[in-house]
Amino acid sequence: MKLEEVTDSSPISGVSRRDFLKFCSMMAAAMGLPGMGAQIAEAVTVQKRPPVLWLSAQECTGCTESLLRTNHPSLERLILELISLEYHETLLVGSGKQAEEWREKSMQENKGKYILVVDGSIPVKDNGIYCKIGGKTALTLLEEMASQAAAVIAIGSCASWGGIPASDPNPTGATAVHEIFKSKGIKTPCVNIPGCPPNPYNFLSTVLYFLTFKKLPELDEQARPKFAYGRLIHENCERRPHFDAGRFALQFGDDGHRKGYCLYKLGCKGPETFNNCPIQLFNDVGSGAWPVGTGGPCFGCSEMGIGFTKPIHSPASPKYFTPPSILPRIDEKRGHGLTIAGVAVAAGIAGAALGAGAVTAKKLGKDDEEQGKSGSREK
C-alpha cells in the first residue's frame, strides 16, 4: 500500500491513519472497550459529521479551554473536523445576528439529530435574567434547543449539578441542566460529565460512544458515564500507599509534603470523589499531571455536595475501603486467613494501628462475604 493511501484514509487532514486508529483505540480503552478501536474509527469515518450545538450559560469557558488543550493527535482538530460544530459562542466567527440566525437554521435542518452540549448552570431566579444571549435567557434557549436534540451532554460541574454559581446562597437560582429537564418535562436523554474542568477525554469518549453505538454509555445514578466515574479518586491514587502506611503531609511545604506523602490530612477529598483523574491525567504531559500529583489536595470539584461546598481544609469522609484497581487482590475471597498486616493495608485505615487490625479483620471478612454473594460491586 502506498503511503498516500494510508494517509488519505484518515478522516482528518494532517493526521495519519495510524495516529487516528491509535487515538480511537485509546478512546476505546478509556471506556473499557478493548478491541473496539477499529469499530469506533469506522463509525466516525463513514458517517456524515454529526452536528453539535454548544450552549454556554453561567460558565467561565474553562470546559472549552480544557477541551482545546489536548494535543495528541491535535485534538482540537479532531473535534473541529470529526464533528460539525454548528454553534459555540467562544469559537464562532460570526457575531450577533449572524450567530443567532445560524443557530436557528442549524436547529431546523438538524432537528432531532444534533447533539447539544451545555456548559454552565441555568439561572432561574427573576425569570432567568442573569444570563442572556441575543436577548433571550439561557433558560428559554435551553428549552428550545434541548427539546429538539438527539442527546444532551452537560459538561462541567455547573451544568451537571450547579457548581460554583449554585453554591450557597445561590444568588441567581443557578440550576443544573437535568433539573431544568425535570421541571419543564423535557425527555431528551442527558449525560453529566462533571469536573471543574472535566477531563476532555471523558467528554470525547462519551461522544464517540454515542456515534459508534447510537446509544449513551452505561450511566450511574447521577447520569455520569461509569467508565469515568465508577471509582473513587482514592482507589487509584498514586499516593495511596502513603495513606495505607499512615504517612501524611501535615502542612503545605513540610517534610512529608515535599516527600510526596498522602494529602488526606490537608483536606484531600479523594476518598469521597468519584473520578478518573489519577488514571486519565491532564494536558498529555505525562505522569503526575493532576492535582494530587502536583501536591494539591483534591477538593472534589466534580462531586455534588463536596466541591465548592465542603471547606478545603476539613477532612474527607472516606466512602469505603478497597485496594486500588491496579493492584492484584491481596485478600482471600471469603475473608478468611488474613494476616493482620495484610488487613491493615486492605482496610486502608489512616495509620492503622496493628492492635486495631484484628477488629478490622472481622469486619472486612463480613463485608467480603456479603460482597461475594451479591457479585462484585462494580467494574
Added chain:
Amino acid sequence: MAKRITIDPITRIEGHLRIDCEIDGGKVTNAWSSGQMWRGIENILQGRDPRDAWIFTQRFCGV
C-alpha cells in the same frame, strides 16, 4: 437621525457580552457595553473560610 445597532452575542470572547452603538451621520456618537451574565461570586464568598476563596475567584474566567 441617530441609528442604533446592537451586537449580541459578541463571539470569540469568554462570557456573554453585548454592545450597543448609536450612530449619527456615519459616526459612532455613543456606545454601551454590558455583561449579560452574572453569578454573584462576591456574594457566594461571604462568610466562607478565607482559605477557600481561591477556588471560587480563579473561576471568574477559565481562559
